[in-house]
Amino acid sequence: MHSSTKCVSAIFGILIASLFSTSVFAQLSPSESAKDSLAIYDDIMLDRVTVVGKPAWMKELPGAASYIEMKDIELQEYSDINRILRRVPGIYIQEEDGYGLRPNIGLRGTGTSRSSKVTLMEDGVLIAPAPYAAPAAYYTPTAGRMSSFEVRKGSSQIKYGPNTNGGAINYRSTPIPADLSADVDLTLGETSMRKVHATIGNTHKNFGYMFETYQMASNGFKNLDGGGNTGFDTKDFLGKMMFRTNPQADVFQKVEFKVGYYDEISNETYLGLTENDFERSPYRRYAASQVDEMDADHTQFQVRHFAMFSNKLDLTTTAYYNEFNRNWYKLDNVNxxxxxxxLADPEQYNSAYNIITGTTSSDNALSLKNNNRAYFSQGIQSALNYHFGVGQFESQLEIGARYHQDEMDRYQWVNGYRMQEGVMVQTSQGEPGTESNRIESANALALYIQDEISFGRWIVTPGLRFEHIEMKRENFGSNDPDRTGTDLSTNETTLDVLVPGIGINYAVSQQLNLFGGIHKGFTPPGPSADDQTDAEESINYELGGRYATEVFNLELVGFFNDYSNLLGNDLAAGGGSGTTEQFNAGEINVKGVEFSLTHNLLAENNDLDLPISISYTFTDTDFQNTFESNTWGNVEEGDELPYLPKHQLNGNIGVEKGSVTLNIDAYTTSAMRTVAGAGDIEDSKSTDSYLRFDGSATYQINDMATVFVNMRNITDATYIVSRRPAGLRPGLPQTVMGGIKIDI
Structure with missing residues (x-):
């Protein structure tokens, strides 16, 4: 066990002992006033660990924000985080596998590759496998088991690091219910799709619990040469327990435990299609991908302690530990x-192309790499809040700290195969540790102070974040699989950074709020960076407004991110050569407009509801310098950033009458460049522009049971979503599924 893990375990014990010392099992029944107090305490704690909290709180935020509620997720039974986040303006998504197993998410020009430039959290805790040392998110929390999703952009920089250039996304897991509750969701569909989502929980006086499982599998929608499964099988288990004092206690305290385990086997590959093969058969999988497989598991532990010392002072502390293990066994090269x-030039490499399509080859012609990696991240974070007033001024002062450690251990090897009349036969066994054999780690101390100052119609929120980051890379080399240190090379980096910012919110009326802000953006370089590699930094500006009533919400925002240095990374997943080396991409400007609207068109009608929502994003980027890269191609001044569309539009309309609900979700995007460039986009260097519709219908049988049917991609549109990691990739074709939900 890591020594710091022992420290976290000790903290868990101290928190429990502290809670028990304040009569956690007192048997007094709470009065109505006590229930009111508990509701207030819950809201305060919610505010401390979320980036939005509740939709009603958004109007006072000093920047752009979005909140996706459970009811929005349930309408379409979405389990794909890509489809869920399409509703949020300012988010860019490059699809990869059609199911959202490995999303590529960007915010306001950060780049999308493996979501490595976005601060990803679950319940306010960093959730990427190694957020500092190796932030490429090959793991993402199971979207289908979440209760809601929150996104903060410009104003997220101070509290939510380390990546502050674009924003923060917080997945909020299923909360412990206030009363006995049991839910089961059963789904079957095409491609042998099957899903089980079940929860049970209750709160009794000073104790609560919740247990949940989300299991989903499919045989896949792609057609493997020679036949075979191209799908996945995932299992997710989560448990929570809560203890709290009586609300009348001198110091109200609450502690929550969370334990989760995720297991995945997916028959996924980096091998896409050539241009001609995509035109003929877009859902084809070449024979050389037949043994490609991701085998992964994730374990999380978390304990959170909340103490309300008075109506002015509270403290929230969270200790956490995450472990992620994965071996993505996949084709790396052919001869x-x-x-x-x-795949980019099959005519030049005709013999290799013939092999991947099934032609018999010599031994070891096919090299398959065991992309074996083990990650862990752990830490403790705390936020102290003090509320006070002086005259007409009210202040909500928050001081936060987080000590974090993470690590990625790459221990990889290559096996050889030959192709035998369309069937792969293993011909050599590599020795573990002889391909990539290194450890990258980071220790980080983050401190911040933020003050929300209210006076009259104004709310001014200045803040300052400080990060001290120590990173280390130990490369043992391919000739030392036992890690004796005979060929060890070490690279150590220390980085200190200050991230200031200020946001302002002005209430023009009870319904209309204007806001704006200026914040510094920052993303640290990884442990592999050399002395010439700088951190990614920007100055970010935004100006916007919100108009909100009970049935109508509108947000309009303009933003400008002025990057003094954009950081590039040579990742195979990003279409590069896979060296993982980072490089300075220099200055780039990212500017755009974000618009979102929700409205119930028949709010005054007691028998029929007609809710609609619209979100739109316009984005323009241009590099301010010229350079060469393996990832983006040869970049010239004035070129645009790849994998970032100029236009995105998402619309949703529903009809709700009695027990019947119908819902249509539409999404359209302009084509994305796949390499940097300017002017008209070449077809061979572009994804497709497309229009896609999803639909759903539900019928509530009684208070306990609801049946539903969903259809993804109603028109069965075929479109290119990506040309990376290697070759062309399609979006999910038309897929029908249905099931029943039972709520007790």
Whole structure:
């Protein structure tokens, strides 16, 4: 066990002992006033660990924000985080597998590759496998088991690091219910799709619990040469327990435990299609991908302690530990030719192309890499809040600290295969640790102070964040799989950064609020960075307004991110050569407009509801310098950033009458460049522009049971979503599924 893990365990014990010392099991029944107090305490704690909290709180935020409620997720039974987040303006998504197993998410020009430039959290805790040392998010929390999703952009910089250039996304897991509750959701569909989502929980006086499982599998929608499963099988288990004092206690305290385990087997590959093969058969999988497989598991532990010392002072502390193990076994090259180069020019590499399509080859012609990695992240974070007033001024002062450690251990090897009349036969076994054999780690201390100052119609929120980051890379080399240190090379980096910012909110009326802000953006370089590699930094500006009533919400925001240095990374997943080396991409400007609207068109009608929502994003980027890269191609001044569309539009309309609900979700996007460039986009260097519709219908049988049917991609549109990691990739085709939900 890591020494710091022992420290976290000790903290868990101290928190429990502290709670028990204040009569956690007192048997007094709470009065109505006590229930009111508990509701207030719950709201305060919610505010401390979320980035939005409640939709009603958004109007006072000093920046752009979005909140997706459970009811919005349930309408379409979405389990794909890509489809869920399409509703949020300012988010850019590059799809990859069609199911959202490995999303590529960006915010306001940060780039999308493996969501490595976005601060991803679950319940306010960093959730990427190694957020500092190796932030590429090959793991993402199961979207289908979440209760809601929150997104903060410009104003997220002070509290939510380390990546502050674009914003923060917080997945909020299912809360412990206030009363006995049991829910089961059963779904079956095409491609042998099956899903089980079940929860049970209750709160009794000073104790609460919740247990949940979300299990989903499919045989996949792609057609493997020679036949075979191209789908996935995931299992997610989560448990929570809560203890609290009586609300009348001198110091109200609450502690929550959370334990989760996720397991995945997915028959996924980096091997896409050539241009011609995509036109002929877009859902084809080449024979050389038949043994490609991701085997992954994730374990999380979390304990959170909340103490309300008075109506002015409270403290929230969270200790956490996450472990992620994965081995993505997949084709790397054919007779020494990388699969990305092969698919880009199959005529030049005709013999290699013939092999991946099933032609018999020599031994070891196919090299499959065990992309074996083990990650952990752990830490403790605390936020102290003090509320006070002086005359007409009210202040909500928050001081926060987090000590965090994370690590990625790459221990990889290569096996050889030959193709035998369309069937792969293993011909050599590599020795573990002889391909990539290194450890990258980071220790980080983050401190911040933020003050929300209210006076009259104004709310001014200045803040300052400080990060001290120590990173280390130990490369043992391919000739030392036992890690004796005979060929060890070490690189150590220390980085200190201050991230200031200020946001302002002005209430023009009870319904209309204007806001604006200026914040510094920052993303640290990884442990592999050399002395010439700088951190990613920007100055970010936004100006906007919100208009909100009970049935109508509108937000309009303009933003400008002025990057003094954009950080690039040579990742195979991003279409690069896979060296993982980072490089300075220099200055780039990112500017745009974000618009969102929700409205119930028949709010005055007691028998029929007609809710609609619209979100739109316009984005413009241009590099301010010229350079060469393996990832983005040869970049010239004035070029645009790849994998970032100029236009995105999402619309949703529902009809709700009695027991019947109908819902249509539409999404359209302009084409995205796949390499940097300017002017008209070449077809061979572009994804497709497309229009996609999803639909759902539900019928509530009684108070306990509801049946539903959903259809993804109603028109069965075929479109290119990506040309990376290697070759062309399609979006999910038309897929029908249905089931029943039982709520007790």
């Amino acid at each position: 020494g030719v990388g699969i990305s180069d092969l």
